[in-house]
Amino acid sequence: MKNNDFLAVELSKVEEHLLKALKTRSKMVKESLERFIKSGGKRLRPTLTIIGATFGDYKSEVVVPLATSVEIIHMATLIHDDIVDDAETRRGTRTVQSALGKNTAVYCGDFLFTRAFMLIADMAEIDMMKDLSRAIAYICDCEIDQNEQKYDQTVNVRKYLKRIDGKTAALFSLSIGVGAHKAGCDKKLTAKLSNIGRNIGIAFQIVDDILDFTGNEKTVGKPLLSDAKQGVYTLPIIYSLNSSYKEKTIKAIEMIDEDGGESLLKCVIESGGLERTKSLANKFIKKALKITESLPDGYGKEAITEIINKQLERKF
């Protein structure tokens, strides 16, 4: 019978595989990437892959490399994101770009992308390769969108949801879906699990964007309001801009460098923007839970329910 010990054992194998995948000639790069891996992270994507696979014929030797590859891709996108965002810290430790410079960080990200592809190629998974390539292209597309939408105060909820669907939810969906597919689940079940993954991903990103306002800097592991400071307007601001607080919000955005975002935080609270954001996150959580209810009973269903329920209360 599978339980949370099972998950811990499988995830520890993923950690081993992550470290193994980093073999590179440069000692400095290896150390920096190792530090990045050891700084933790929630490992949500590999967790989803493992859980997805429990719905079929679970084979550890197949699932672990798959789960590792989705985490590596996630790491690669984070490294490139940190270059773009000039980020100094992540998960409480120095980012690769801050430790090794942007130059090396560009290649570190590329290196990790190809490492992930190598893992998948080793499993001779052409279909997964296609899905993964498509997902990464979509992630890039949406990151480019996000860049183009910077400082755009007319960005709306629809555009925001589209953006986070690409930059976060697509990989969540793929992570659980490939696990299920590789374990031999039928198309209907795999699609259902992918759909749950997508909704968890959207809720996850909305909660992340809430934490950028209300989180504890130490727990979150990076400076607060970093998105707003970069001109990336997330849901709390979008709602605030679309309320009677519009003028106040615009002023608060202008003042961000002066007051460190204090007025903006006040704005998104008083305008109800933050509350509306929480409601929307809740809507996606409920959606995910509803689809989960229709899954066959067992460990997988319970584990997914637990993950979904953790989202609204998470602190980092």
Next chain:
Amino acid sequence: MKNNDFLAVELSKVEEHLLKALKTRSKMVKESLERFIKSGGKRLRPTLTIIGATFGDYKSEVVVPLATSVEIIHMATLIHDDIVDDAETRRGTRTVQSALGKNTAVYCGDFLFTRAFMLIADMAEIDMMKDLSRAIAYICDCEIDQNEQKYDQTVNVRKYLKRIDGKTAALFSLSIGVGAHKAGCDKKLTAKLSNIGRNIGIAFQIVDDILDFTGNEKTVGKPLLSDAKQGVYTLPIIYSLNSSYKEKTIKAIEMIDEDGGESLLKCVIESGGLERTKSLANKFIKKALKITESLPDGYGKEAITEIINKQLERKF
């Protein structure tokens, strides 16, 4: 009977495929990548793939996507290189990073990498996927080396050759090799062609490094001495540093911002560094020619000989 018209026709199909592969949501990105494609480039890598395939059973519908994918990977590495080098122009037009900013350029490179993988995945070529992933990981590894070796005046010929083997020759070798392999050439012939590709690649990069000193800025399409200015010491400088001109070379390097590299250029000429560099390029060209002689007679052999012979006289 295949001739140079054949090559022109096949390469024009590659151009069509290149443009098709750029479908992205962002109009700005699409335009910038299109401009990059239309600015030309020698298309040496796809040419090698096409020629490699003529040694077997040539199927245009198979070769063209392969040839396109190696050029896309090359483009992706150029876009990321230009971020690292802060380059403003390439092939006489603005670089993607200069036109769209480093942020978007990071994702443009990632986007192109995945596009290339998608093309290959569509052909269900697991082996090629592995080879390609390995080659890209190697390219990254050597670019990281190059970054770590910046401003290092003790870098020697061996390290230099290792570096250019990764950053240039590996993809040349792969380009011709996959063409041959996909056309059903046996292992021995494929290995021979890959070896020719590797030697052409090394010679090509050495000539590139010579042109960074002696080329015409307009013809080359980018500012001269750009490597030295970035602290990347290529062969002419390495030889100069390892001659009786050592002290003079060190001084000339220190003066580069003041005099635009005039003293350094004088140094590499007078020390014989430039001549020795040309000799080494010639050595690799002769090596490539020698292996080529042992190829079966026909269009492919002639085309490769022509490409090799063009290297020493090329101006860009």
